[in-house]
Amino acid sequence: SQTIHQWPATLVQPVGSPLSLECTVEGTSNPNLYWYRQAAGRGLQLLFYSVGIGQISSEVPQNLSASRPQDRQFILSSKKLLLSDSGFYLCACLRWADRPTEGYTFGSGTRLTVV
Amino acid sequence: SQQGEEDPQALSIQEGENATMNCSYKTSINNLQWYRQNSGRGLVHLILIRSNEREKHSGRLRVTLDTSKKSSSLLITASRAADTASYFCATDALSNYQLIWGAGTKLIIKP
Numbered sequence: 015s016q017t018i019h020q021w022p023a024t025l026v027q028p029v030g031s032p033l034s035l036e037c038t039v040e041g042t043s044n045p046n047l048y049w050y051r052q053a054a055g056r057g058l059q060l061l062f063y064s065v066g067i068g069q070i071s072s073e074v075p076q077n078l079s080a081s082r083p084q085d086r087q088f089i090l091s092s093k094k095l096l097l098s099d100s101g102f103y104l105c106a107c108l109r110w111a112d113r114p115t116e117g118y119t120f121g122s123g124t125r126l127t128v129v
Numbered sequence: 130s131q132q133g134e135e136d137p138q139a140l141s142i143q144e145g146e147n148a149t150m151n152c153s154y155k156t157s158i159n160n161l162q163w164y165r166q167n168s169g170r171g172l173v174h175l176i177l178i179r180s181n182e183r184e185k186h187s188g189r190l191r192v193t194l195d196t197s198k199k200s201s202s203l204l205i206t207a208s209r210a211a212d213t214a215s216y217f218c219a220t221d222a223l224s225n226y227q228l229i230w231g232a233g234t235k236l237i238i239k240p
Contacts, residue, residue, distance in 0.1 A: 055235075104171055117164070120164075
C-alpha cells in the first residue's frame with residue numbers, strides 16, 4: 015500500500031514570502047496526485063491534481079501553483095503568500111486503476127499560518 | 130464544489146452507544162466513500178461502497194447506500210473514545226478526476 019510523506023507539519027510565514035510544500039509518495043508508481051486545502055472546521059477544497067509528470071490541472075484560480083517534477087513528487091508553491099492562504103494543506107494519491115474500488119491515501123498535512 | 134452534505138454537523142454521545150451519520154449527494158455516482166480525520170491530522174479512508182451495493186460492513190462500521198434517495202449513512206457501533214474525530218463522505222462519479230466532499234460530521238465520544 016502507498017504511503018505519503020508530507021512536510022513540514024507546521025509553518026508560519028509572513029505575508030509576501032514564498033512557499034514550497036513537498037509531498038512524496040512511496041509504494042506505488044504513476045499515481046494521481048492531489049493538493050487539497052481545508053479551512054478550519056470545513057471540508058476539503060481541491061486545489062490541483064496531476065495525472066503524470068509535468069501534468070497539472072488547477073481547480074481554483076489563486077495565488078498558488080503546483081509542479082510534479084518526478085513521478086512520486088508533488089510540490090505546492092507560491093511566490094508571495096497572502097493572509098487568505100492560511101489553512102491546512104493535504105496531499106493525496108490514488109492509482110487510477112484502483113479508483114473504482116479503493117480510497118485515497120492522504121498525507122498528514124501541513125498547517126500553514128500566514129502572518 | 131461541495132456536493133455531499135453530512136448531518137448532523139456535530140454529534141456527542143456516550144461511550145458504548147451507537148453513532149449514526151448521514152450523507153446526501155446530488156448527482157449520479159459510481160461509489161461513495163467515508164473518511165475519518167483526527168484533529169489536525171490527515172484523512173484516513175474507512176470504507177467504500179459502490180453504487181450497486183446497498184450495505185457494507187467493516188468491523189464496527191456499517192455503511193448503507195440508497196441511490197434512489199441519493200443518501201448514505203455510516204453507523205459506528207459500540208463507540209469508543211478513540212472514535213472521536215470528524216467524519217467525511219465523498220462521492221466519485223468517475224466522470225472527472227476528483228471526489229466531491231461534504232463538510233463533515235464532528236463526532237465526540239464522552240467517556
